[in-house]
Each structure stands twice: as structure tokens, then as C-alpha cells.
Amino acid sequence: MEAYGYKEGLRDGLPIGLGYLSVSFGFAIWAVKQGIPDLTLVILSGTNLTSAGQVAGVTVMAAGGLLIELALTEFIINLRYALMSVTLTQKLHPDFCLWQRMLAAFFVTDEIFAVSSTRKGLLTFPYMMGLGCLPWIGWTLGTALGAFAGTLLPAVLSAALGIAIYGMFMAILVPGALEDKGVLLAIFAAVALGLILRYVPLFSFLSEGFVIILSAIFGACIAAWLKPVKAGEGEA
Amino acid sequence: MKLYPYLLVMAGVTYLIRMLPLAFFRKKITNPFLLGVLHYMPFAVLGTMTVPAIFTSTGDPVSSTVGFVAALLLGLKRRSLIEVALAATAAAYVTSLLLPLL
Numbered sequence: 375m376e377a378y379g380y381k382e383g384l385r386d387g388l389p390i391g392l393g394y395l396s397v398s399f400g401f402a403i404w405a406v407k408q409g410i411p412d413l414t415l416v417i418l419s420g421t422n423l424t425s426a427g428q429v430a431g432v433t434v435m436a437a438g439g440l441l442i443e444l445a446l447t448e449f450i451i452n453l454r455y456a457l458m459s460v461t462l463t464q465k466l467h468p469d470f471c472l473w474q475r476m477l478a479a480f481f482v483t484d485e486i487f488a489v490s491s492t493r494k495g496l497l498t499f500p501y502m503m504g505l506g507c508l509p510w511i512g513w514t515l516g517t518a519l520g521a522f523a524g525t526l527l528p529a530v531l532s533a534a535l536g537i538a539i540y541g542m543f544m545a546i547l548v549p550g551a552l553e554d555k556g557v558l559l560a561i562f563a564a565v566a567l568g569l570i571l572r573y574v575p576l577f578s579f580l581s582e583g584f585v586i587i588l589s590a591i592f593g594a595c596i597a598a599w600l601k602p603v604k605a606g607e608g609e610a
Numbered sequence: 611m612k613l614y615p616y617l618l619v620m621a622g623v624t625y626l627i628r629m630l631p632l633a634f635f636r637k638k639i640t641n642p643f644l645l646g647v648l649h650y651m652p653f654a655v656l657g658t659m660t661v662p663a664i665f666t667s668t669g670d671p672v673s674s675t676v677g678f679v680a681a682l683l684l685g686l687k688r689r690s691l692i693e694v695a696l697a698a699t700a701a702a703y704v705t706s707l708l709l710p711l712l
Contacts, residue, residue: 534703541698548685561657568658593654598646
């Protein structure tokens with residue numbers, strides 16, 4: 375069986391890194407406008423390497439939310455990584471030891487998971503390190519550029535970049551809904567409850583973080599109940 | 611604003627969720643409902659984060675909506691993450707340049 379090394383990982387990670395660079399640039403411009411300091415944002419991106427979790431985290435931070443609210447929000451939003459990590463354990467090369475598993479885990483993102491889980495053959499430690507390298511650099515560097523140089527952009531362009539991160543979310547949502555009625559149902563149910571919790575005055579005591587948690591759990595449970603996942607389907 | 615406790619919590623929670631299963635999990639999840647919830651969760655999360663926030667994301671409802679439509683159309687054509695993100699941005703940018711001329 376062909377073994378993949380560091381170089382193959384780097385090559386597979388290049389397009390992901392380029393994509394992250396531009397999206398995190400938009401993320402940083404948006405986050406600076408929420409009042410988060412530039413250096414804090416660079417540290418945030420360098421230590422988290424996740425888009426949805428960081429957008430939600432910045433929202434909670436900007437609102438001065440509770441730490442427990444932040445922890446719960448991150449837990450719910452990033453719960454998918456647990457499933458991806460579990461899936462990856464089934465494909466790890468036997469040479470993978472504990473500290474290598476702990477290091478490789480840092481680089482589990484939607485895109486890195488998508489590439490590594492669909493690679494033929496077993497995953498080696500050097501391959502996973504190569505694969506994570508450029509996406510991490512792209513994500514952190516893009517955040518730094520957006521945070522420090524974003525103010526140099528014309529106001530109209532920097533305002534328009536506020537939509538970039540949501541555009542990336544749409545690129546995940548729409549094809550997902552096209553392929554799977556259950557996904558479409560999960561999205562609609564979550565959005566519906568989210569709109570109720572955000573706009574019905576009765577629920578105005580709920581912060582944005584809790585709205586995300588409650589509506590996401592609701593949407594996922596409704597879909598899991600009405601459109602059960604067949605064995606093996608839940609891994610993709 | 612004291613942000614460092616937030617940074618620590620975010621990095622810690624995000625890392626542990628990725629690390630604990632990868633380092634220690636050695637069997638398969640079989641409960642169908644749990645599998646379903648985990649399968650649908652990312653889409654539910656992204657959905658409620660995107661709508662309605664995307665419609666105010668540029669600070670102006672018209673350019674935001676045009677950006678949303680552009681993202682929807684390219685999403686239906688299954689274009690890549692970066693293409694959709696840039697197309698939404700470009701559509702919103704062009705709209706906000708044209709709006710004052712109307």
C-alpha cells in the first residue's frame with residue numbers, strides 16, 4: 375500500500391490554505407468591527423483554527439457573555455470535530471502513537487477532515503502534519519493581514535468583506551441541503567427556532583450564544599428523529 | 611475588556627473536542643439517533659448562524675441580500691468555499707457602489 379508523507383500532505387493542504395487565507399482576512403475585518411483587538415484575533419485564529427466557532431466566540435466576547443456560555447457555545451458548534459476525530463481513528467497508520475494523535479488532533483477542521491478521510495490508504499503522522507501546515511499558516515496569516523491592514527481598505531470594500539465568512543458557510547449549507555433532505559430539514563428547523571428566539575420579545579433574555587446552541591440542537595434532533603441516518607452515512 | 615480568559619476557554623474547549631476522541635477513542639458509535647444528531651449538527655449550527663446574520667453582514671440590507679443571492683446561486687452550482695465567499699463579497703461590493711447612483 376502506498377504511504378503518504380509530509381510532501382504529499384503539503385500539496386493536499388495548499389488549496390485549503392489559500393482558501394483559509396482569504397476567508398480569515400474577511401473574518402478579521404468583521405471581528406475588528408465587533409470591537410476585538412487585532413493581536414487578540416491573531417492569537418484566537420492561531421490557537422483555534424475554526425471558522426464557525428470563532429465567529430460565535432467573537433459574538434459572545436463582543437457581547438461580554440459568560441465564560442460558561444462561551445464554553446457551551448464552542449462545545450456545541452465544534453461537536454462535529456469529535457465525530458470527525460472518531461472517524462479518523464479508523465484510518466490511522468498503526469505507527470501513530472499517543473503524542474502524535476494528540477498533535478494531529480489540533481488540525482481537524484471540516485476541510486482537512488474532508489481531504490484526509492477521503493484519501494485512499496492509511497494516514498501517516500508526517501502526512502497529517504504536512505496537510506495541517508499550510509491551512510494553519512493561511513488561517514493565521516489571513517487573520518493578521520485583515521486585523522492589522524484591514525483598516526487601510528476603502529470603507530465600502532471592507533464593509534462588503536463582512537459577508538465573506540457567511541458566503542463560505544453558504545458554500546457548505548447549500549450543497550449539503552441539495553444532497554440530503556435531512557440536512558435541509560435540520561437547517562430549516564434550526565433557522566426557524568433561531569428566528570423565534572431572536573425576535574419574539576418573550577425570549578429577549580437569551581443571549582446570541584444560547585440562541586445558537588438551542589436552535590442548533592433543536593434542528594439536529596428534529597432531523598435525526600424524522601430523517602434517521604443509515605449506518606455508515608453519519609461519517610461523511 | 612479582559613479577553614484572555616475567553617481565549618483560554620475557546621482554545622481549550624476546541625482542542626479537547628478534537629483531541630480526546632482522536633487520542634482515546636477505539637471503537638464505533640452505533641446509536642442511530644446519536645449518529646443522526648452528530649451528522650446534522652454542523653448544518654444546523656451553520657444555518658442558524660448564517661440566517662438572519664448574513665442579511666446585515668455588510669451593514670446594509672440591500673447589498674447583503676444581493677450577496678446572499680449570489681452565494682445561494684453559486685452554492686446551488688456546488689462551487690468551492692472560496693469561490694462562493696468571494697462571489698458574495700464581490701456582489702455586495704458592486705451593489706454598494708451602484709446604490710448611490712440609483
